[in-house]
Amino acid sequence: MAKTDILDVVARKLAPFMLLFGLYLVSYGDTSPGGGFQGGVVIASGVILLAMARGVSAAERLFPMHRLSAAETAAYGVFLAAGVVGLVLGVGFLGDFTRPGWTNSPLPAARFIFLLNLAIGIKVACGVSLICMYLFRED
Amino acid sequence: MRIVEIVAMVTVALFLALILGGSHPTETPLRGHVVENGVAETGAVNLVTAIYLGYRAFDTLGETVVLMLAVSGVIFFVEQRR
Numbered sequence: 001m002a003k004t005d006i007l008d009v010v011a012r013k014l015a016p017f018m019l020l021f022g023l024y025l026v027s028y029g030d031t032s033p034g035g036g037f038q039g040g041v042v043i044a045s046g047v048i049l050l051a052m053a054r055g056v057s058a059a060e061r062l063f064p065m066h067r068l069s070a071a072e073t074a075a076y077g078v079f080l081a082a083g084v085v086g087l088v089l090g091v092g093f094l095g096d097f098t099r100p101g102w103t104n105s106p107l108p109a110a111r112f113i114f115l116l117n118l119a120i121g122i123k124v125a126c127g128v129s130l131i132c133m134y135l136f137r138e139d
Numbered sequence: 140m141r142i143v144e145i146v147a148m149v150t151v152a153l154f155l156a157l158i159l160g161g162s163h164p165t166e167t168p169l170r171g172h173v174v175e176n177g178v179a180e181t182g183a184v185n186l187v188t189a190i191y192l193g194y195r196a197f198d199t200l201g202e203t204v205v206l207m208l209a210v211s212g213v214i215f216f217v218e219q220r221r
Contacts, residue, residue: 030183035191037202072210076203083200094196096181110182113192116199123203127210134217 003053011053018046026121030110036117040124047129056137065133072126078119082112 025039051059086095098111173194177186181193191199 030185030188030192032185033187035185035188072207076207079200079203083196094200096193110188110193113181113183113188116192116196117188120199120203124206127206130210131213134214137217 007053011049015046015050018049019043022046022121022125026117027114029117029121030113036120037124039117040121041128043121043125044128044132047125048132051129051133051136056133059133063129063133065130068126068130068133072123072130075119075123075126079116079123082115082119 022039022041022043022045025034025042026036027039029035029039047059047063050062083094086097087093089095089097091097096112173186173190177189177193178184181189183189183193
């Protein structure tokens with residue numbers, strides 16, 4: 001199937017906004033609908049759009065597979081480390097070791113939840129894009 | 140074959156009627172606690188997030204393991220076929 005210029009241009013213009021919207025969903029998961037899983041899938045859909053419209057090798061220049069794999073593992077490590085920090089500080093595994101309710105600041109009030117959302121978002125984004133790039137790759 | 144389908148449909152309809160027509164306890168102690176104290180205890184305005192990352196973060200840890208297993212399985216089978 002021949003690729004058209006329209007697909008090429010639209011994919012390249014649209015993908016950054018999809019990545020941005022995914023990051024927005026991840027970072028505002030504690031105040032508005034969204035969160036790590038949903039935002040991560042939106043980020044991954046931006047990567048998948050690039051991989052489908054421009055080819056996996058072009059998407060791999062921006063998001064190399066070994067980096068995605070490493071980022072997924074690192075995000076999982078951050079999640080586990082956040083849990084263990086709570087264990088050390090005496091609030092239990094995955095307990096909230098920051099003080100919630102600090103609302104009068106530009107930072108998110110739920111800092112612990114923001115941290116977990118960020119880790120989950122990175123993990124889901126890398127995982128779903130890895131699955132699709134492995135399936136789309138042809139060689 | 141057709142009888143099997145009809146039986147399956149009737150079973151599903153009966154199941155749905157029992158589930159949807161049954162009485163739901165709309166006010167449980169747990170729900171009241173989350174609605175009243177969820178924002179103060181976790182800091183998240185979104186109560187869904189307050190539950191799945193505040194009260195049940197361990198559950199979410201298991202969900203991420205499920206995704207990691209899915210990725211590992213896909214990579215295993217794709218690499219095996221190549």
